[in-house]
Amino acid sequence: MLSGFDSFPTIAKPMADVPSPTPSAARLEKLYKFLAATPNDPFLLYAIALEHKKSDAPKAIEYLNKTLSADPLYCYAYFQLGQVYEQMGDVESAKRSYTDGIAAAQKAGDAHAQSEISGALAMIQ
Secondary structure: OOOOOOOOOOOOOOHHHOOOOOOOHHHHHHHHHHHHHOOOOHHHHHHHHHHHHOOOHHHHHHHHHHHHHHOOOOHHHHHHHHHHHHHHOOHHHHHHHHHHHHHHHHHHOOHHHHHHHHHHHHHHO
16 A cells, blocks of 8 residues: 555546647647758658658658658668558568668668667567
8 A cells, every 4th residue: 555645636547538649740840941951861851750650650651761762771761661561550561661671771780770670570570
């Protein structure tokens, strides 16, 4: 028994009543303004993709693909792309993204990214 704590009212809502998170409009607005100045900046494209990943999978895929067009060795974009495809139930596309990410990580010499992406791939094979 937690002395003194049992008299506090419960204010937590059940998880079903909590709305899913949406991208911060203000954050996205700032990112898009920065992107207007440097349209092929992979970091900005990736940041925009991660904001969209919270509520708009197709838009996240679009910006992750733009990230990879700007920098084909941006290893974690493949990882995030695989995750989005997994969330959508598209396991084959997720596997392809992870496999491409492993190859990019090897080419970039990023053993840590290679290990993480390999782990994600192993979990769905």
